[in-house]
Amino acid sequence: MKRYMKRAYAEGTAGFTFYDETGLELYRLAGEDDKYRQNRQKLLMTDADGRPVAEIVHKQLMLHYCTIRCQSGFYVLLPNIKECFQFLIYGSTYRFAGDLAEGRFSLFDVDKSPVMTQKQCWTSYGDGFEIELYLPEQEVFSLSVAVCAALFLSTANESPAIIQ
Numbered sequence: 001m002k003r004y005m006k007r008a009y010a011e012g013t014a015g016f017t018f019y020d021e022t023g024l025e026l027y028r029l030a031g032e033d034d035k036y037r038q039n040r041q042k043l044l045m046t047d048a049d050g051r052p053v054a055e056i057v058h059k060q061l062m063l064h065y066c067t068i069r070c071q072s073g074f075y076v077l078l079p080n081i082k083e084c085f086q087f088l089i090y091g092s093t094y095r096f097a098g099d100l101a102e103g104r105f106s107l108f109d110v111d112k113s114p115v116m117t118q119k120q121c122w123t124s125y126g127d128g129f130e131i132e133l134y135l136p137e138q139e140v141f142s143l144s145v146a147v148c149a150a151l152f153l154s155t156a157n158e159s160p161a162i163i164q
Contacts, residue, residue, distance in 0.1 A: 001136065004121075005146055006128040007154075016043075016147055027053070027140075029147060043147065045070075045140065054144050058151045066148040070140045077148050087148070092141075100149055103129065107145060116142040118149065 003026065008015035018027040031043040039060040045053050054070035068075040075091035085100040089107075094115055098105025103120035114134045121130040131146050133139055 001133050003131040003133060003139075003143060004123050004128055005131060005143070005150065006123075006126060007150065016150065018143055024048075027143060029056070041151075045144065045147075053140050056144055056147055056151075058148070064152065066151065068141065068144040068148070070144060072138065072141050075141070077145065079152065085152075087145070089145075100152055103149070103153060105149065107142060116145070118146050 002021050004019045004021075006017050006019070008017050008028075015031055016029040017025060020026055025048060027045050027047055029043045029045045031041055041058045043056040043058070045056065047053050054068060056069075057067045059065055059067070064079060066077045068077065073091055075089060077087045077089055079100075080086050080088045086098065086105065087096045087100065089096060093110045094107045095110070096105060097108055098118075104118065106117040107115040109115055115138055116134065117132045118129050121128065123130070129146060129150065131143065133142055135142070
């Protein structure tokens with residue numbers, strides 16, 4: 001099944017909206033900067049009924065990294081630069097493949113079956129990302145990883161040294 005992610009800007013905070021193929025809004029993310037801790041941004045993912053389904057925290061200490069808390073567990077995504085820019089995912093058996101800097105990547109399970117693929121695209125909603133999901137039960141986690149990737153892309157656009 002396909003999902004489309006569009007960046008939403010509201011009062012200077014990060015936000016994202018997810019749509020299905022028919023244009024129905026499925027999830028919304030609203031961000032807020034942590035008042036007590038600089039270099040930390042929290043995003044809350046809610047479903048169409050406004051119920052929270054995931055929490056994503058983007059932290060900037062010695063390096064940028066994200067944490068995801070959703071129904072399937074707690075995960076840490078650390079950037080890793082080898083042949084290309086990608087994530088190491090702690091708390092999951094999923095592996096990251098592709099290049100984050102290009103906005104094209106996939107998640108694979110240990111048996112090499114695909115979990116999710118993402119690519120940049122232009123849709124009727126504007127410039128965004130097309131996400132193909134192969135495991136419906138991992139939809140929230142997969143979409144959360146897509147948000148983390150978009151946060152890293154926007155951070156890299158502000159400071160290109162992050163991915164070099």
